[in-house]
Amino acid sequence: MAGPTPDEEPRDQLGNELDDAPRDQLGNELGNELGDASDGEEQWLRIGDLVRLTGLTSRTLRHYDQLGLLVPSGRSGGDVRMYGGADVQRLLAIQHLKSLGMSLQDIASALDDPGFDAHTALEEHIAVVEARIAAETDLLVRLRRLRGAAASGWGEVVDLIALTERLRHPDAAVRFASTLAAPRQAPTEELVDLLRADPEPGVREVATWALAQHGAAGVDAVVAGLSDPDPGVRLQMAHVASKLGDPAAGSGLVGLLADPDARVRAKAAFALGRIGLLGTLPALLSGLGDPDDQVAAAFVGALTAFGQAAVPGLVGATADPSGLVRERAADALAALAPPEAVDALAQLLDDEAAPVRLSAVLALSGIDAERAREAVYRARHHDDPQVAAVATRLGS
Numbered sequence: 001m002a003g004p005t006p007d008e009e010p011r012d013q014l015g016n017e018l019d020d021a022p023r024d025q026l027g028n029e030l031g032n033e034l035g036d037a038s039d040g041e042e043q044w045l046r047i048g049d050l051v052r053l054t055g056l057t058s059r060t061l062r063h064y065d066q067l068g069l070l071v072p073s074g075r076s077g078g079d080v081r082m083y084g085g086a087d088v089q090r091l092l093a094i095q096h097l098k099s100l101g102m103s104l105q106d107i108a109s110a111l112d113d114p115g116f117d118a119h120t121a122l123e124e125h126i127a128v129v130e131a132r133i134a135a136e137t138d139l140l141v142r143l144r145r146l147r148g149a150a151a152s153g154w155g156e157v158v159d160l161i162a163l164t165e166r167l168r169h170p171d172a173a174v175r176f177a178s179t180l181a182a183p184r185q186a187p188t189e190e191l192v193d194l195l196r197a198d199p200e201p202g203v204r205e206v207a208t209w210a211l212a213q214h215g216a217a218g219v220d221a222v223v224a225g226l227s228d229p230d231p232g233v234r235l236q237m238a239h240v241a242s243k244l245g246d247p248a249a250g251s252g253l254v255g256l257l258a259d260p261d262a263r264v265r266a267k268a269a270f271a272l273g274r275i276g277l278l279g280t281l282p283a284l285l286s287g288l289g290d291p292d293d294q295v296a297a298a299f300v301g302a303l304t305a306f307g308q309a310a311v312p313g314l315v316g317a318t319a320d321p322s323g324l325v326r327e328r329a330a331d332a333l334a335a336l337a338p339p340e341a342v343d344a345l346a347q348l349l350d351d352e353a354a355p356v357r358l359s360a361v362l363a364l365s366g367i368d369a370e371r372a373r374e375a376v377y378r379a380r381h382h383d384d385p386q387v388a389a390v391a392t393r394l395g396s
Contacts, residue, residue, distance in 0.1 A: 043084070043085060044074060044082045044083065044084055045082070045083045045084075045088065046076070046080055046081070046082060046083075047061055047062075047072070047080065047081040047082075047083070050083055050088075050091070054091070054095075061081070062081075064094070064104075065081065067104060067108070068108070069094065069104055069107065069108050069111075070087065070090055070091055070094060072084075072087055073086065073087050090111065093111060094107055094111070097110060097111075100125065101125070101129060102121075102125060106121060106125075109121075141189075142164065146160055146161065159185075160185070160187070163178060163182055163185055163186060164187070164190055166178035167179060167186060167190050167191075167193075167194065168190075172198075172199075172200040172202070172203055175194065175198065175200070175203050176200070176202055176203050176206055179191070179194065179203065179206045179207055179210050180206050180210075183209065183210035183213040183214075184210075184213050184214065186210055188211060188214050188217050188218055188221045189221070191207045191210050191211045191214075191218070191221075192211070192221045192222070192225060194207040195207050195208065195211070195225070195236050195237070195240055196225070196228075196230075196233050196236060204236070208239075208240045208243050208244070209243075211240065211244070212243070212244050216248070218244070219244060219246045219248045219249060220248075222237050222240050222241055222244065222249060223237075223241075223248060223249050223252045225237035225240075226238065226241070226249070226252035226253065226255070226256060227252065227255070231259070231260075231261040231263075231264055234256060234259065234261070234264045235261065235263050235264050235267055238253060238256055238264060238267040238268045238270075238271050239267055239271070241253055241271045241275075242267070242270055242271035242274045242275075245274055245275055246275070247275055247277050249271070249275065250272065250275060250277045250279070250280055253268045253271050253272050253275070253280070254268075254272070254280055254283045256268035257269060257272075257283050257284070257286075257287050262292045262294070262295050265287070265290065265292075265295045265298070266292075266294060266295045266297075266298035267298075269284060269287055269295070269298040269299045269301075269302040270298050270301065270302060272284060272302050273301060273302030273303070273304075273305035273306070274305065276305065276306060278306070278309055281303070281306060281309065281310060281313055282313070284299055284302050284303050284310075285303065285310075285313045285314070285316075285317055287299035288300070288303075288317055288320075288324070288325045288328040288329060288332075289320075289322050289324055289325045289328075296324070296328055299328070300328055300331055300332045300335075303332050304332050304335040304336055307336065308336070308338065310332070310336070311333070311336060311338045311340060311341060314329045314332050314333050314336070314341070315329075315333070315340070315341050315344045317329035318330060318333075318341075318344040318345065318347070318348055319344070323351070323352070323353035323355070323356055326348060326351060326353070326356045327353065327355045327356045327359050330345060330348055330356060330359035330360050330362075330363050331359050331363070333345060333363045334359065334362050334363035334366055337363075337366045337367045337368070338367070339367055339368070339369040339371075339372070341363070341367070342364065342367060342369055342371045342372045342375065343371075345360045345363050345364050345367075345372075345375070346360070346364065346371075346375040348360035349361060349364075349375065349379055349382065349387065354384060354386065357382075357384055357386075357387050358386060358387060358390060361376060361379050361387050361390050361391050361394070362390065362394075364376050364379075365390075365391075365394040376391050376394060377391070379391035380392045
């Protein structure tokens with residue numbers, strides 16, 4: 001569908017009033033003015049009458065006449081435009097279609113061209129309107145972002161616009177350099193946009209660094225992104241949170257430990273391990289039963305990052321009903337090698353699940369404690385040949 005053409009008449013105030021008026025009411029008024037024509041004679045309205053009834057200007061009606069969109073059916077003896085009932089009905093149709101934002105060219109085609117496909121035309125017009133709305137929405141977002149700079153005057157606003165344009169530059173090198181050169185001047189929203197959608201990892205990394213320079217405002221922007229409906233954005237924001245290492249992101253990251261996207265769960269666990277909030281340990285321990293092995297490995301890694309603080313919870317997890325949880329708890333204890341875990345690990349040597357037994361003997365072999373060495377020695381004679389073989393090799 002064609003957009004506005006040079007023939008399009010600028011909408012004046014009275015024209016806008018007509019567009020806002022109820023069309024049925026307007027039609028009734030025009031119908032009453034024309035009369036019922038009971039005597040069979042055509043009823044006519046002068047151009048001035050039509051202006052009075054519709055709110056359109058005479059200039060607009062003459063413009064429609066020049067375009068051939070609304071040609072009056074009659075003329076008076078003084079060559080004054082005269083409009084009949086059919087003309088009025090056509091004017092109403094024009095205004096109905098114009099209220100949809102259609103151009104005068106498309107309106108003329110809709111009314112006069114039998115081959116004009118209404119469905120296709122409306123689909124094209126919908127696409128144009130959607131693009132216009134997207135552009136206007138983007139402009140509104142930019143204006144709101146610039147509002148804070150307005151207090152310093154137009155110079156600050158212009159500088160910020162220039163920086164924003166560079167941050168949106170098609171060349172990744174320009175985006176990278178602009179972010180690096182003005183980290184605190186770059187609006188947090190623009191930096192978050194780079195993190196959300198920039199295809200270049202280097203640009204995203206420098207945007208992460210720049211966001212860290214904004215302190216609490218930067219962290220708040222990242223936390224808000226953790227609940228984004230797009231899993232790709234949640235993943236990126238969890239990554240940024242791991243880089244920032246701010247405890248304020250803790251609760252948002254805990255919420256992602258149950259995310260439907262495995263990558264997001266793993267990244268959230270990693271980030272929590274980096275941040276090290278003790279209050280998040282129970283949530284991380286609950287992730288040991290994750291059905292995805294790679295995600296579970298991220299939970300194990302996060303727990304081991306807590307060091308000694310995670311040991312009591314991991315020892316308790318060795319008694320979990322789930323074999324997967326017991327196995328992964330033993331794997332985490334193997335990385336920490338705490339002497340206080342020896343008894344719990346020794347009990348796992350007789351676990352019903354073979355993978356748990358193997359993880360237990362491996363964990364015990366890394367603990368520098370006499371009781372651990374004794375447990376490994378006894379395991380050399382284990383009924384499970386794999387456990388016995390591992391214990392023999394590790395104990396030699």
